[in-house]
Amino acid sequence: MKIEVLYPEIANLYGDHFQMEYLRQSLPEAVFYKTSLNSEPHFVTEDVDFLYMGPTTEEGIELIVKRLMPHKERLKELVEKGKVFLMTGNAFEIFGKEIEIAEDILGGGDEGRIIPCLGLFDYRSVRKMMHRYNTLYWGELTTEEGSTMDIIGFKAEFSYTYGDNSKNYAFKGHRGFGIHPDTQLEGFRFRNFFGTYLNGPILINNPMFAKYLLKLAGAGDVTLAFEKQAMDAYQAKLKQFKDPAIEYVEE
Amino acid sequence: MIRFYAALWAGKCAKLGSVILRKLLKKEGTNLPGQVALKICPDFIDRVKKPETVIAVTGTNGKTTLTNIIADLLTKNGYRILSNRLGSNINSGIATALLNGVSLFGREKYKTAVLEVDERSAFRVFPYIHPSYVVVTNLLRDSCRRNAHPHYIFNIINNALPDDVTLVLNADDLISSKLKENNPHVYYGIGKQPWDHTECRNLLNDMQICPVCQGLIQYEYSRYNHIGRAKCPSCGFEAPKADYLAGLMDYEKMTMPVATPYGEETYPMISDSIFNLYNEMAAIAFCRAFGIEYQPLKKSLETTHVIESRYRKVTEDGVDIVTNMAKGQIAPAVTVAFEYAASRPGEKELVVMLDDFRDAAVTVENTAYLYDVDFEFFNQPNVSRIVVQGDRSRDYLLRCLLAGIPEEKLRCVDQLSEIPDQLALKKGTSVYILHDSYQVTVKDELVEALRKKIRERAKA
Numbered sequence: 001m002k003i004e005v006l007y008p009e010i011a012n013l014y015g016d017h018f019q020m021e022y023l024r025q026s027l028p029e030a031v032f033y034k035t036s037l038n039s040e041p042h043f044v045t046e047d048v049d050f051l052y053m054g055p056t057t058e059e060g061i062e063l064i065v066k067r068l069m070p071h072k073e074r075l076k077e078l079v080e081k082g083k084v085f086l087m088t089g090n091a092f093e094i095f096g097k098e099i100e101i102a103e104d105i106l107g108g109g110d111e112g113r114i115i116p117c118l119g120l121f122d123y124r125s126v127r128k129m130m131h132r133y134n135t136l137y138w139g140e141l142t143t144e145e146g147s148t149m150d151i152i153g154f155k156a157e158f159s160y161t162y163g164d165n166s167k168n169y170a171f172k173g174h175r176g177f178g179i180h181p182d183t184q185l186e187g188f189r190f191r192n193f194f195g196t197y198l199n200g201p202i203l204i205n206n207p208m209f210a211k212y213l214l215k216l217a218g219a220g221d222v223t224l225a226f227e228k229q230a231m232d233a234y235q236a237k238l239k240q241f242k243d244p245a246i247e248y249v250e251e
Numbered sequence: 252m253i254r255f256y257a258a259l260w261a262g263k264c265a266k267l268g269s270v271i272l273r274k275l276l277k278k279e280g281t282n283l284p285g286q287v288a289l290k291i292c293p294d295f296i297d298r299v300k301k302p303e304t305v306i307a308v309t310g311t312n313g314k315t316t317l318t319n320i321i322a323d324l325l326t327k328n329g330y331r332i333l334s335n336r337l338g339s340n341i342n343s344g345i346a347t348a349l350l351n352g353v354s355l356f357g358r359e360k361y362k363t364a365v366l367e368v369d370e371r372s373a374f375r376v377f378p379y380i381h382p383s384y385v386v387v388t389n390l391l392r393d394s395c396r397r398n399a400h401p402h403y404i405f406n407i408i409n410n411a412l413p414d415d416v417t418l419v420l421n422a423d424d425l426i427s428s429k430l431k432e433n434n435p436h437v438y439y440g441i442g443k444q445p446w447d448h449t450e451c452r453n454l455l456n457d458m459q460i461c462p463v464c465q466g467l468i469q470y471e472y473s474r475y476n477h478i479g480r481a482k483c484p485s486c487g488f489e490a491p492k493a494d495y496l497a498g499l500m501d502y503e504k505m506t507m508p509v510a511t512p513y514g515e516e517t518y519p520m521i522s523d524s525i526f527n528l529y530n531e532m533a534a535i536a537f538c539r540a541f542g543i544e545y546q547p548l549k550k551s552l553e554t555t556h557v558i559e560s561r562y563r564k565v566t567e568d569g570v571d572i573v574t575n576m577a578k579g580q581i582a583p584a585v586t587v588a589f590e591y592a593a594s595r596p597g598e599k600e601l602v603v604m605l606d607d608f609r610d611a612a613v614t615v616e617n618t619a620y621l622y623d624v625d626f627e628f629f630n631q632p633n634v635s636r637i638v639v640q641g642d643r644s645r646d647y648l649l650r651c652l653l654a655g656i657p658e659e660k661l662r663c664v665d666q667l668s669e670i671p672d673q674l675a676l677k678k679g680t681s682v683y684i685l686h687d688s689y690q691v692t693v694k695d696e697l698v699e700a701l702r703k704k705i706r707e708r709a710k711a
Binding site: 009010013014015016017018019021022025036037038057058059063105106107108129132134136154156158199200201204205225226229230232233236237240241246247248250 | 374395396397399400402403406407410411454459460464465466467485582613614615617618619620621622623642645646648649652653
């Protein structure tokens with residue numbers, strides 16, 4: 001099993017970086033590549049089984065787009081081959097068509113600028129730097145066998161993403177908004193590519209989802225590090241997420 | 252103009268009202284006068300007469316401490332200071348302070364102001380108060396819900412600062428040291444110390460790449476997070492050189508040599524914590540640049556103290572019970588409290604109660620920050636027990652396990668009342684209670700419960 005973590009020196013916000021440590025502890029035999037900005041990614045010359053990138057700064061997005069653009073066709077090929085991609089937070093926006101800066105930080109003067117992205121998928125993101133969207137999210141994932149699992153997570157973001165994900169959503173929501181406030185369909189999925197705004201981190205807060213992704217990546221039925229304790233923490237939070245009295249969207 | 256005077260007088264009335272309320276409620280500080288003034292006149296901060304010299308203090312950590320130190324030093328050197336130290340640091344707190352600084356007819360009563368400014372509120376404050384100096388402590392990771400990341404706050408401050416303000420910046424912070432590169436700057440720093448590390452020991456490091464070539468940067472010395480002396484081995488980029496650089500600290504005499512543009516000077520150390528020593532260096536750099544001479548400044552620092560309000564210790568029958576605030580959901584602040592507790596000598600037991608009661612009352616607390624906090628510091632032989640408690644206790648337990656802490660040392664409980672039974676409370680050991688800022692009264696209840704248990708055991 002080969003897992004490549006892209007640009008951890010900048011794509012490391014909101015605790016999400018630790019989910020790779022979680023996988024490392026769960027898969028002691030796996031090979032982990034940590035690729036920095038000025039190195040060529042391993043996926044260019046070899047098939048990695050699992051490609052991960054976490055949320056980054058706004059400047060970071062542009063640095064990463066520049067680094068990945070020359071490898072766009074190779075990334076498309078890996079997606080088509082069914083390799084697992086997990087792109088969390090705004091890392092997921094990089095694989096869409098573009099990011100529009102609808103609102104910059106006061107005095108920034110970047111309003112209206114468009115950042116062209118990789119264009120692997122037909123969605124676009126709209127960023128408003130003086131607005132922070134915070135919400136909880138509770139939804140479900142349906143597996144290939146038709147079983148479902150509850151997915152929980154948190155969102156803290158400057159962007160919404162628009163585009164038809166009615167056939168390509170990652171999670172179907174029960175509460176909290178999805179990729180934008182008018183949908184409860186969260187994230188984007190194509191074959192084994194998963195893009196989602198959920199943080200927390202998603203793999204640690206959803207151990208069943210972590211097991212599912214590792215199975216898709218070819219690791220088989222993995223027993224996660226401290227799986228019992230992770231399941232206890234998941235169940236305790238899920239109970240709270242299901243409580244109708246809990247507020248989801250922070251005003 | 253009519254609206255401005257209406258706001259001024261309404262604010263003054265609100266001040267009178269709040270003074271009465273304060274006496275009745277016995278609470279310090281209120282923003283009510285500023286809130287009233289801003290409601291009536293939204294550009295009140297712009298319109299109200301400001302003192303001739305405004306010194307603003309901002310940054311992620313240490314603002315209040317540094318504001319207090321600078322205000323004290325200036326006062327000791329004969330300045331009459333207007334300050335918001337008892338109020339808040341957002342725009343309504345600033346408006347309240349400025350309202351206090353003028354007469355009923357709007358005439359300014361002070362020549363100098365020292366104002367603490369919330370970094371997220373910079374764009375609501377800096378363009379209107381026109382500071383002469385802005386002193387910045389650092390820019391670190393804060394609440395992901397409000398402040399996102401330090402580069403975001405950098406851009407907010409950078410866009411809000413006027414082009415002529417003199418900046419007093421931390422040369423050991425590669426983020427904040429790049430604020431307004433064309434403005435006049437005074438840099439402060441702390442030179443290499445024997446206890447320094449050359450690699451960042453924290454999970455969080457928001458400045459891992461060179462701002463010029465994006466290569467991985469190296470640290471000549473690393474203090475905490477991205478604070479330290481950085482350089483790029485690929486392109487030669489270096490952090491700015493400090494104009495005021497502390498040399499080798501003498502922890503016995505509690506003095507430090509400081510290289511300054513005027514030659515070497517020696518100052519008393521007002522604390523042994525690196526965080527407060529950076530605050531002291533910021534104050535020294537500012538005061539010297541402001542024109543305070545060496546000897547009077549040194550003398551003033553000899554009687555300057557840092558109030559460690561977040562830390563309290565009581566001893567009961569040979570057991571030290573220490574409470575230490577770990578400001579929840581803010582990873583660097585929690586890590587500081589964790590590292591402090593873990594690094595104290597002797598056998599110790601730890602209690603982790605980080606639930607944010609304000610969040611817990613209405614929603615589910617975001618757990619993301621737990622994976623930016625260095626629970627790994629707890630993984631030491633002299634930490635004999637860790638009790639985690641609260642709604643999020645199962646998350647704390649999992650995080651401790653992922654930090655490599657042996658399971659047999661860990662206990663997970665829901666209720667506060669269950670904690671004392673999980674602790675050995677042996678004579679000659681310590682208990683550290685690491686609590687969120689919203690658990691101040693709750694931790695007091697726990698301290699009393701622990702003391703009671705120790706007393707009962709002594710009687711038996």
